[in-house]
Amino acid sequence: MLDELHSRIGREQPIDALPRLLRAYADSLHPAVVGAMHISCADEAEWECADAFQRHFVMPLLPELKHAEKSPFRLSNLGARYEWGALAVAEQHFATHAAGRSFKLLVVKINSHVAAVGHGAELRFGALQRYGEYSTACGALHLLLAGNIKPYLNDLRSGYMLDGVNRLRLLDDSAKVDPRWRSLLLAVVNARAQGRRVERDIAQLTPKGPTRYLVVSAVTLNRGADADTEVLCGVSVADAEYSGASSRYTGLGDDPTLIRVETGGELLMLSRV
Numbered sequence: 001m002l003d004e005l006h007s008r009i010g011r012e013q014p015i016d017a018l019p020r021l022l023r024a025y026a027d028s029l030h031p032a033v034v035g036a037m038h039i040s041c042a043d044e045a046e047w048e049c050a051d052a053f054q055r056h057f058v059m060p061l062l063p064e065l066k067h068a069e070k071s072p073f074r075l076s077n078l079g080a081r082y083e084w085g086a087l088a089v090a091e092q093h094f095a096t097h098a099a100g101r102s103f104k105l106l107v108v109k110i111n112s113h114v115a116a117v118g119h120g121a122e123l124r125f126g127a128l129q130r131y132g133e134y135s136t137a138c139g140a141l142h143l144l145l146a147g148n149i150k151p152y153l154n155d156l157r158s159g160y161m162l163d164g165v166n167r168l169r170l171l172d173d174s175a176k177v178d179p180r181w182r183s184l185l186l187a188v189v190n191a192r193a194q195g196r197r198v199e200r201d202i203a204q205l206t207p208k209g210p211t212r213y214l215v216v217s218a219v220t221l222n223r224g225a226d227a228d229t230e231v232l233c234g235v236s237v238a239d240a241e242y243s244g245a246s247s248r249y250t251g252l253g254d255d256p257t258l259i260r261v262e263t264g265g266e267l268l269m270l271s272r273v
């Protein structure tokens with residue numbers, strides 16, 4: 001099933017496709033318990049993505065929180081930032097009695113997002129119409145790219161500066177990144193950066209019991225009045241019993257100059273250069 005997930009990397013899909021695939025992956029592993037964390041932007045445009053994850057992954061698989069009600073651990077903030085330490089709290093919650101008898105699967109789904117209008121050669125990113133007005137999405141990431149300074153933007157910026165590389169400067173350079181893809185790649189790099197943060201927390205966390213972590217980084221394409229779609233950017237897997245678990249990552253990198261964007265067909269396609 002991991003191969004199936006890998007085969008979807010970079011391909012635009014309906015908003016329910018990835019949650020359904022994650023469910024099939026979880027079913028194939030037969031874990032004692034399935035837990036989930038969903039990290040998304042607070043923008044109301046991300047409701048559709050959260051709803052699809054709730055319907056097609058959370059409801060079929062997670063333990064009941066209360067009668068007939070289920071929920072992932074949720075981080076919903078400006079720009080879909082992973083908050084250091086959140087994984088330790090979520091891991092404790094899903095380390096149920098049943099999980100102790102075998103192993104649990106903890107899926108961390110990260111959604112960065114971007115507005116997308118049109119298809120094929122007409123596809124444009126960064127702005128959509130809502131409530132009768134033009135609006136930027138992701139607003140937080142665009143404020144960051146424009147050089148604004150605020151505490152949450154400083155936190156987002158640190159994700160673009162991992163390893164001392166200034167990816168915002170690359171994104172802003174029209175000689176290095178085609179301006180048509182700037183908003184899209186801004187979101188793709190953020191998704192990967194937040195995934196790397198989760199991987200760092202996995203490496204230092206001692207779980208309460210054997211745990212398979214599956215971290216998926218994705219970008220939601222907010223398509224205004226049309227149904228939203230999603231692009232899976234990458235998948236990392238780690239098996240932890242004690243601290244120090246390392247993640248095995250497959251997917252797009254975090255260098256925006258090394259991501260090819262193809263819009264020739266009906267659906268958007270991203271790949272490594």
Ligand SMILES: [Zn+2]
Pocket residue numbers: 041042043078079080113137138139140141
């Ligand atoms: Zn946003």
